[in-house]
Amino acid sequence: MSKIFSFGFWNSIARVILRNRLVIIAIIIGITIFLASQWQNMRFSYTEANLLPDDHEINITYNNFLDKFGEEGNIIVLAINDSTLFTPEKFAAWNKLSEKLQTYPEIENVISLGNLKKLKKFDDPKRFEMVPLLKKGKLDSTQVAGYKDEIFNKLPFYDNLVYSNNTNTVQTALYIKEEIVNSKERKIFVIEELRPLIEQFEVDNNINVYVSGMPYIRTLNSQNIIDEIGLFIGGALLVTSLIFFFFFRSVRATLISMVTVLIGVMWAFGVIGLLHYEITVLTALIPPLIIVIGVPNCIFLINKYQQEIKNHGNQAKSLQRVITKVGNATLLTNLTTASGFATFILTDSKLLKEFGIVASINIIAIFILSLVIIPIIYSYMSLPKDKHLKHLNKKWIGGFVDWVERMVRDHRIAIYIGSISLLALSIIGIYTIKVSGSLLEDMPQQADFFKDIEFFEEEFNGVMPLEILIDTKKPKGALKLSTLKKMENLENIIVDIPELSSPLSVVRLAKYSKQAYYNGNPKYYQLPTSQEQNFIAPYLKGISSEGNLLNAYVDTTGQYARMTTFMKDIGTEEMERIEAGLWPQINKIFPPDRFDISLTGKALIFQKGTTYLVKNLIISLSLAILLIALLMAWMFRSFRMILISLIPNLLPLIVTAGMMGFIGVPIKPSTILVFSIAFGISVDDTIHFLAKYRQELKANNWKIKRSVYAALRETTVSMFYTSIVLFFGFSVFMISSFGGTVALGGLVSATLLFAMLANLLLLPSLLLSLEKSIANKKILKEPSMQIIVNEDDVLPEEENELK
Template identity: 25%
Template sequence: MLGAFFRAVVGHPWRVMVLAVATTLAAATGLPGLGFTAAYDAYFSPDNPEWRNFQAIEDKFDRRNNVFLALAPADGDVFTADTLAAVRELTDAAWTLPYASGVTSLTNFHQSFARGDELVVEPLVPPGQLSEAEREATRDRALANERVAGGLLATDGGVTGVSVVFDLPDARKEAAFREVTTAVRELAARLEADHQGLQVYLTGSVMLNQAMVDSVRWDLTHLYPPFFLLMFLVLAVFFRRATTTLATLGVLAMSVTIAFGLAGWAGIVLNTASLAAAIIILTLAIADSVHVLVGYAGALASGRDKPAAMRESLRINARPVLLTSLTTALGFLAMNFSDSPPFRDLGNIVATGVVAAWGLSITFLPAAMMVLPAPRSGAGRVSGQWLDRLAGFVIARRRLLIVAGLVVIVGLASAIPLNRFGDNYVEFFDESIEFRHDTEFINRELTGMQLIEYPLTAGSDGAAQDPAFLRRVESLAEWFRQQPEVRRVVSVTDLVERLNQAMNEGDAAAHRIPDSRALIAQYLLVYEMSLPQGTGINDLISLDKSAVRLAVVLNPIPDQQMRALDTRARDWMRANLPAEMVTPGSSISIMFAAIARHNFTSMLTGTALAFAFIALVMAWAFGSVRLGLVSLVPNLAPLAMGFGVWGLTVGQTGLATSVVASLTLGIVVDDSVHLLSKYRLARVEKGLSPADAVRDAFANVGVALCLTSLVLMLGFVLMTLSAFTMTVHMGALTAIIIGLALLADFLFLPPLLLAGDRTDDAGT
């Protein structure tokens, strides 16, 4: 049956090519349906617990998208006439930004004090031109205010910030992000031009989303062009004929088009992670074509004409190419167990592209080669003397290689526990991306960008103004202030204590929570009514006064240390607070720190199922359970060794690297499938001894294995040039594992085959 199919492909090349192109064009009609999002929340599924906690805080405390602009004067003094004028100018201009709904800065921050029985709320920075003495007095007041120092103002008075809140329309949020970002950057540039020596730094959730866009733009201009050029050069050097190279590139382009076209029909929305599917498909699709073309060139060299040579190549490669495509697709489909939607999309798109590449490599490619001139003599053929020497070494040293291989595998695998889980979202981006540089500056010089937020519930409406409840909140805030990881704590209790002190003639003893719930409610009401438009306290206490938000701003610390702090905090809450107040912390930092561990746990199930399916496929394909299981040993070993090497070198396992085990499982099986197929062919069809079968397998498939592994490694190594750290880590770890897999296939798998083949009595 397969023979008839191959004869039809070879005998009617034009029909096959037209059908392949028509199929590709049909799939391509789905491309307009592809979406793209730069939103960081795309990494979290709706049922993610950290995401649900974060959304609960956003909904309860009227939190929206924001931009934080930090102003750093060259003289290191915010309280000069020019810098204060710049702050006022920025505060006023920020209100004109698209979708701006709130602005907070030094010049519109209000302080409170008592005048007789009246609570007075007035600007911290007086309006108009200030004398030097007035500016110094303003500096002292600002640095003494716990709600200002370390937040809107650096503790040394050298940097200040302006926070702008935006209410973006859900219907066109991506366009709104671009509109806001453009306007903010233009405003910052204008401010720097008008005030000599002033530097403006930008961060916040809006700028985080823009950083996602910036990293994609960087990759499209700096990563993809060299990748395409390198792939073309590798193929051109190997095949030595432009037409053969172009036919292979045609398979690659059509595979990507089909995969992304079908993704468009499925309504998939791409982001910075799933967009990497294009490079992965292009890299993987080369392997099938190389094996078919190498077999074709070898058959031509033996004296067959073009049709006979192609039919022979398809005959000997059809099964291994199908198996490699199937196992690779299974590995990527296992990514559907990921907790992160973009990685599920990545797995499905790549699996589709792999299947498309398989179909095109046994239809379009053979048909194209019937129309194009035959490869030049020696194209795709490399001297096999070194492979024969390698085979001889492996055969002669097979017992030593098994022992040495086990030692290396166990040794490297023992380093796996050195990996720590977690992602710092600021470090998702290369230092060339403005967001990382600016955020690290603000984190270092002004206010910490790592934080944990706790929504503390009092129960009924108004109950958050109860003195007993607020004292419990303050006790938790005080516990946090004593922790070494904490930079500052923001709580409504600070405001209540300051208001109570102001209404008691500034008496330091009155800096406490009042005993009257009605008095607290009155303080907060008067204070809110005195604030200018666009400012309020709904970020500290909910609108219905049933809950408060405690924000814990952290020093720069590793993610696992942040999670440990949250765990200690909940332990303290359980021991010292009512059960209804015990709550997990949440923030963007917490979400990304936690999802890597969640994803790794869920991917264990996916990888285990993929392993089971691949084992069954291998056993069925080779008609031997023993051979199928033996083939998996050198394919699981590279995964263990790769994560061990990662633990020794990088040591951080994040969201991207947590899917690498599943991603590489199907890929690394490919080489062993081809080696085992040629070994079995030599044993069954040629009647060779096990040792001679190893030599024959090395001679027939060794060059192709080296080329495909080299291309795969280069493709994933090039991903390390990305401006997006997730792509960098995924590419680097995958390349390491593929390299280790090639060594295992040449140095570990053949000795296992020889040791397990009982008919090998000579060993030569």
């Protein structure tokens, strides 16, 4: 009954498609127009990927920090390391640039050489005031030199904030308004206003300006993602069309395939817009993925059509049989591929969940498009010419088939030894894999902005803020001298950590107040004593009314204080080492019963998110294996066949993981995707082979060897074609400037190549070696559905119905 139902179902589908061609074309055009209208809802991501669930403790801590102090990643820094800056002309030009930047509505505040203020003591009435350090008007060389001397030698408050005392590098800090930090306006300002202004300054003054800061980095990084979407789509179309044409030697077939996958790409963008998802570094991969995955569908369908035409020359019968005989197998292979992506939906990461939803929906969509468009287009065209069918008898592919068959027949022991050796070597490599939670590692390392990042890491120990939130549990507790001394002790510990910069906190202001009290003498830049604090207290009232100097590091209640340090681009393991060493000292300085201390910041969240994803990787991959195993159990109804089929698909994953360890590719958000994607795609070859193998068993009266070799000769060509397309298609991602995308493309390509060889060599070898235990009617039962339709199943009275 299952066989009749399966055949009858697909025969009905074929009848519906070929009898309602114009209606179906109209429906496809209508859906395409509708989804194209949804493109306007696509949004590009303007913030870092948050890999953790919203209710995760790390995110709760971060949001608590934002409630107290607002956005922490809103600073863009401009730096110059040039001795000629302190000449009158260039010094004036630098100050003019800062004044110009202050006029932009997107800028909240600018701290630069030209507008620095110093804390000055006044006695009538007693107060401190921030007075301009630089007098207005044109300065001569002596005045500029004196100004430089005062900043570098008399104002330690600005050390590592405005200047680096070690190298005489100076920087200007631009504070972006919080409301535009994570919006499109930030991108417009950076791309259209800030960059041209700085480039013009560099040309006019022959000075190199280094630019960095998280808003700037995020903007240029997201722009690179946008630029690369078109590059990936174009590259995927070019590579797959060339390979397709090489195999089929038919412009017509190539164009039909490209039209099909291009519609799939339009639908992919439309689904992203319809669901109001952001274009991230992951969702940007989906359109080219649809091309790479969709082309093998076209290969199966067109190849079958041409085979049928060659056999009997009847177009109507050929088109019907394309749908009827290939429909099941193509549906199942697309389902397994979609399953590999769909497992990401079950994770708690919003980023991965959205990627999984869009990818799985569009993989099924490209299957439907291929199954419908290709037969309909061919139904309106003339029969393929003899030159278009020559590829069916190519000698070189026949030589490859012969080599595969010879290896399986005569060298099974060598195949097993090679597989076991690869397995053992890969397990060794797996133990050397590292986890990387670097926020910057995947960014384009040849880009100018990345080189600027390296400059700031060298000069100021990084640009990624790491925030320490101190809860004193008492109002005004953050301003007590005892608390300030504790904070100073912690700052001294942080200064000794080479990966972290000198912290910024209220301690600096307290030290500066003492220096100002002693008329600016830099040797008094230190925390006041209890007695000095009483003398200084009357002067401090003016600072609070001066603006946000104090409020930037202490909340309005005085209970919470922040300490901001900047970290280098370090990985998860390095950060965990730093935290492990830091926390015992934090708890010693700030007793947990009297203080609550939290470490937070976007860079730290990203690192914690990477660790979280690694744990989810095991769950995601396990679910993919379980889901596909259940699907194969339903198809083949044999537990032993499930085990045999999983071996050649798990081995490539282990080999790839071992290769990552040996070549130093870490586990990170981008490479985490490799395993589920590759497994979902590679199992397609197994389904094709086992389906054909079971069909041959029945045709050959359960004779194992004859059935294995017949299945091998029948499926090797299609496996080879599709694997080559997938290999080169995923290799397109290696042209990316993003390290993670390059690794994803290379690793998936390598895994699929291993998987093809495993399915062509190891799988049939296992079937032959275990023939007595698996190949009998009791073990290999009638399948729940017929995957490949036999020639005899096509009913004669229906063959010519659609002529």
